[in-house]
Amino acid sequence: MGKYAIETVGLNFNFGNQVIVKDLSLQVPKGSIYGFLGPNGAGKTTTIKILLNLLKSPSDQVFIFGKEINSNRIATLKRIGALVEQPAIYGHLTGKENLINRCILLGIKKTKADEMLSLVGLTEAANKKASKYSLGMKQRLGIAQALISDPELLLLDEPTNGLDPNGIIEVRNLMIDLATKHQKTILVSSHLLAEIERTATHVGIINKGQLLFQGTINELHLLSKPMLEIEVDKIESASSLLTKSGYEIIAKTDRIITIPFTSSQKSGELNTLLIQNGFTVSSLYQQRKDLENLFLDITKTN
């Protein structure tokens, strides 16, 4: 129990007859950046709302820092900061006023608002109405609101949504900072694996409400098998030679043949074979299937 910041045990959740989350067993270790991945409509936001007790979970299925959420609602929420879907911002108030309002609700010092504004780079826009903010600025203000109570656990639902490349990098660095220097646990959802890959220490992949993979990022990498891509001329005869010699061809384009990678030595032998038979090999390289494709594979087969 003590190891996990978030643990769900066979969590089920329905909207009427529609099953949204099915037998979900999340295990988010303390101090981790947990990438919660899945295509749109997979149940990510619903899960986050359950973790915030906005949607009521069946009892004894959701534990935050080892405590059952329904019976410890207020104590649990005190330890969580969250950004769910679109940031919840009062458009008629300025950015600073939005943060001060949050300070009032949380009973913390109002000076915290300025601190947060400078943290997310909104100091200059502090006195501008939030309705006039760009999407990226709203997103940053949302992150500032999530961080203002200095929570141990952060739930960020697609936090880089609408940010430009610079903003994305900033948020990414902020997350790494928070986890490494301040020992926060962060659950960050996304439908883009490439974004998670750089920051997450752990990954959970969800599709149609079911968890398809959960583990460290390295475990995810191990799932992808390396391939050997050979760029060669006279592709048809080259491929028939390889087939005859007992190689399994995975894919073939008009200039590249892909076969499973076994070892460097085998790759060398294969190169010699092709050259001895009069082919010109322009390149030969090991290719690891990137996580993006792996992600697609995992979610497709379900």
Next chain:
Amino acid sequence: MHALYISLVSEFYKSRKTLAFWAAILLPVIICGLISFGFYSDAEKIIARHYPPMVLWAHYSGAALGVMGFLIMPFYVIFMAFSVNNIEHKNDTWKMLFAQPLNKFSIYAAKYLYAVLLIFICLFLFATLTYAFGHLLQVLLPKLNFNQYNPLNILVNSYGKLFLSSLGILSLQFILSLLWSDFLKPMGIGFIGTIMGIITANVGWKYAYLIPYSLPALSLKMTKVKKGGDPLDFPVFTQEIWTSLIYAAILFIIGYFIVTKKSIK
């Protein structure tokens, strides 16, 4: 209790730059101002009629009370109930509000109390401004005899009754505005209810007091009837007031159950 207090402070902080908040102040200033201006520009006729001081006050304060009780008060209450909830609907902030480490009852009760408070401020200002502008008219037009009668009791009682009798409408409209994010549904129902209330109160239907919307008009009607006798002797807690308070209490509790069951999608 602390949670209720900070929720209430936050409600004020959020709304202090909105029309909903300022309406509570502007409405009495404008209406009392207009009536007083009307009196001032029509002063010669009024002075010529030689009203006794009490009747003069009744005539003067009745102008604001009449229009308030029948028409403006129900709509003002409908608007308050709407705007307190709309601030969350419009900005999609319900989920943020209920993800705060505060109990749901405090959040709900603070919203309700804030609406009650705004209505109270509005009516308090009506009473105060009627009194103040009356005396101002007296200074401007010394021939009037506002200074020969103290209307405080009538004002406090009338506006007190108006306040209590409007709480039933408030609770009902509060639930409607909680359920629906758009303006038209609660407003439409409120409009029909108000028309019904005015008609039933005017024709004196026996069961008119069961319609919350007719209660402000009914409560003031009683006041007027009794004015022939001793004006200070009318009871505050009449049938209309009790009905309003019972409606308010029951609907307030129902509203809370709606809030706890409300799924934040």
